[in-house]
Amino acid sequence: MLRVFIASADLHSSQQLRASLEQSGLVGEVLEWKVVGDNLPDAGDAMADVVLLDLGRDPDPYFALAKHVRGLQPTIRIIACSTQPQPDPQLLLEAMRSGVQEFLPKPVSPEVFRETLERFAVEAASPEKRGGDRLVVVMGAKGGVGTTTVAVNLAVQLANKHKKKTGLIDFGRPLGQTHLMLNLTPRFNVRDAVENLNRLDGHFFAGLLTEHRSGVLLLGGVTQPEEWERINMAATVRVINVAQSIFDTIVVDYGTQFAAEWGPVLRGARAIVIVAETNVPALWALERHLLALLGMGIDAGRLQIVINRWRRADQEALKTVERNIKHPIFSVIPNDYKQVSDAINMGAPLMGNHNNPLVAKFAQLAAQLTGMENAPQQGKTGGGFNLFLFSSKKGG
Ligand SMILES: Nc1ncnc2c1ncn2[C@@H]1O[C@H](COP(=O)(O)OP(=O)(O)OP(=O)(O)O)[C@@H](O)[C@H]1O
Ligand SMILES: [Mg+2]
Structure with missing residues (x-):
């Protein structure tokens, strides 16, 4: 079961997200962090598997938090959610720069959380299946x-x-x-x-x-x-x-x-x-x-x-x-x-x-x-054409 850390400035919204996360069936513990008021977590604080940013009107403190927790724990997964169904590109760029991996429009259903968290789990379990x-x-x-x-x-x-x-x-x-x-x-x-x-x-x-x-x-x-x-x-x-x-x-x-x-x-x-x-x-x-x-x-x-x-x-x-x-x-x-x-x-x-x-x-x-083993070697095939022309190694 996962531990999720919700960063929010809106109690009502944070409770809705908590309920949805709990109904996803994959979350064991939800911690909450008040964006205005609480200090940034430090390395001694128990960290979570996933941070959920419940973006407010000013997204900057959320992104600062994202950068901060990522610095403490590089493997952490960060999800941002907002009421904007289509966040503007600038917001999105800032989100990605601060380490956000998923952007979900609110309200977020338990199914959407489940699908996202399952994918995180698959990726963490087998890096080759990322x-x-x-x-x-x-x-x-x-x-x-x-x-x-x-x-x-x-x-x-x-x-x-x-x-x-x-x-x-x-x-x-x-x-x-x-x-x-x-x-x-x-x-x-x-x-x-x-x-x-x-x-x-x-x-x-x-x-x-x-x-x-x-x-x-x-x-x-x-x-x-x-x-x-x-x-x-x-x-x-x-x-x-x-x-x-x-x-x-x-x-x-x-x-x-x-x-x-x-x-x-x-x-x-x-x-x-x-x-x-x-x-x-x-x-x-x-x-x-x-x-x-x-x-x-x-x-x-x-x-x-x-x-x-x-x-x-x-x-x-x-x-x-x-x-x-x-x-x-x-x-x-x-x-x-x-x-x-x-x-x-x-x-x-x-x-x-x-x-x-x-x-x-x-x-x-x-x-x-796709790295399949039976990929014919360069130069050995080509259906009658000499299609591979170049001897240089790949990898620039
Ligand atoms: N290997 C090929 N040999 C000859 N003609 C080809 C070959 N590949 C594509 N073409 C021709 O090039 C034309 C453009 O192909 P295609 O639509 O795939 O290009 P595109 O780059 O996707 O174009 P667009 O920029 O409009 O999306 C087609 O009319 C097709 O017949
Ligand atoms: Mg085309």
Whole structure:
């Protein structure tokens, strides 16, 4: 049973949170700390497993407390909750900087607490199963380079060939398009997830998904561009966290956005695939993105460059690129306009035929990214193509 420390300035709200925590069935003891009045706890005070910040109008003392307890006990888990269903990005950024790992809108149901606390327990028990280790984010160095094609086919191979329980979440902006490539008509999309944060647990999340015959479970993207105005970072972080509690692997079509607010998610991801093509605008954008991501504190070894629409003639140029950006190219996907566009237009992802170089390539990429033992070694396969061009070691 867990020990939870509630920091609040509002007795009524603190009592409601206490009741919900107790009903979650996972909490043995709840301690309360009055934000105005009580001294900051010191190392001698009995510490808790989880700190719950019941944010007031001025969040600063709460964040100061979060930083303080984290300094005393780095493994502590910190949850912030507030009456704002959609906290503004600045608040969220400050929360994350002070070590907050979850942002829950009030009122928080016992189910939401249970799901969050269970996930904390799983993560603490087996570090290799930590949520982020299941997340593969696919982003484009620029628009149109094939980010969605890579995300969809990667997910399909994980589910269909490698038999992983695979979720695909479409954060493509301004419109999600993964469902078109899978010929699905999702009833729900990411907006339904973020608008129901207070009900969002693994069970509710599973109900929003649409299954593809490959086994991929899709949370579709928005179908009207203005829907993005109602989606913010706190919400998307939580959607991803919940998704990680029910899948072996989550593939996110991240599109081509760049947002500092995604930092905590990206830093925790197993891999960030940056898709580019061999042309000047895409390679220039690739370098800029790579620098920005490294600047966000993302481990270079997790940034995996994939060159899409690769042709043999690109080889020399790409070797120069590797030298210039001082980062290896992880994989290349051959150019096959007819096959890819037929697949897209028919809504039939590349599947089945393992002698097909594109299918083999996506299967190999899926295995490499998820660290599967049977991942073919670079240079040894490629369905008849010499697809691995580069000898440099990965890990920048
Ligand atoms: N390996 C490939 N060979 C040939 N054509 C490809 C390949 N991959 C993608 N394409 C083509 O590139 C186009 C864009 O693909 P896709 O929609 O996946 O890109 P995107 O980066 O997700 O675009 P957006 O920025 O609009 O979201 C498609 O029309 C597709 O036919
Ligand atoms: Mg796309």
